[in-house]
Amino acid sequence: MKSEATTPEAYLEQLPEARQAVVSRLREVILEHLPDGFQETMNYGMLGYVVPHSRYPAGYHCNPKLPLPFLNLASQKQYVALYHMGIYADPELLQWFKEAYAAAGAGRLDMGKSCIRFKKPEEIPFELIGELCTKITVDQWIERYEQALKK
Numbered sequence: 001m002k003s004e005a006t007t008p009e010a011y012l013e014q015l016p017e018a019r020q021a022v023v024s025r026l027r028e029v030i031l032e033h034l035p036d037g038f039q040e041t042m043n044y045g046m047l048g049y050v051v052p053h054s055r056y057p058a059g060y061h062c063n064p065k066l067p068l069p070f071l072n073l074a075s076q077k078q079y080v081a082l083y084h085m086g087i088y089a090d091p092e093l094l095q096w097f098k099e100a101y102a103a104a105g106a107g108r109l110d111m112g113k114s115c116i117r118f119k120k121p122e123e124i125p126f127e128l129i130g131e132l133c134t135k136i137t138v139d140q141w142i143e144r145y146e147q148a149l150k151k
Contacts, residue, residue, distance in 0.1 A: 002044070002045030002046070003042075003045045003046065004045070005042060005045075006042055007042065008027065008040055008041075008042065008047050011042060011046070011047060012024055012027070015075050016075075018121075019075045019080065021121075022075075022080055022118075022121040022124065023047075023073060023075050023080060025124075025126065026073055026080065026082065026124070026126070026129065027047060027073060029126050029129050029130045029133070030049060030071065030073065030129070030130075030133055032130065033129075033130040033131070033133035033134050034049055034071070034133045034134075035133075035134065035136070035137045035138060036138070037051065037055055037137070037138030037139075038050065038051065038070060038071070038138055039051075039052045039067070041067070043066070043067075043069055043072060044069075044072060045074075046072050046073060046074035047072060047073040047074065048069060048071070048072050048073075049070050049071040049072070049073075050066075050067035050068055050069050050070055051067055051068035051070060051138055051141060051142060052067050053067055055138060055142075056068045056142055061149060068141070068142070068145060069085060070084075070085050070086070070136075070141055071083065071084050071085065071086075071133070076117075078119065079110075079117040079118055079119045080117075080118045080121070080124075081115050081116065081117055081118070082115070082116045082118070082129065083114050083115050083116075084114055084116065084132060085114050085141075086132075086135060086136045086141065086144075087114060087116075087132075088113045088114035089144050089145070089148060090136075090144065093135055093136070096135075097128075097132060100128055100131070100132075101125065101128060104125040104127075104128045106123045106124065106125040106128070107120065107123040
């Protein structure tokens with residue numbers, strides 16, 4: 001569900017109370033663990049964590065006016081979604097995540113190419129999400145992104 005909120009705080013305020021708690025906790029985990037250099041913003045109507053233009057002036061190739069996206073967090077109609085471009089771009093990271101998720105005992109992994117869907121808030125492996133956030137630095141993300149553009 002795309003939001004018209006212009007700040008992360010406004011985004012959280014407009015969520016139903018039950019979703020506010022879950023999305024707020026995920027946000028805290030992300031902010032605590034995401035390497036320095038990423039910036040929190042509103043991106044595509046959801047919470048976004050991007051490489052700002054000050055660090056990567058070229059921006060996103062689809063729309064260079066936008067900063068380079070890395071991670072998004074959203075309250076969708078039936079679930080909370082975490083969109084992590086690193087697991088889409090790095091097969092080794094994806095494999096690590098799948099194995100770690102299974103080991104965390106968090107129930108069945110429901111995911112697409114970059115989207116991890118959480119339908120049951122009580123099964124969200126917050127520690128694992130925090131660890132996932134530490135796996136790619138800004139410089140590593142820029143390097144992977146540029147490699148993908150060359151292909």
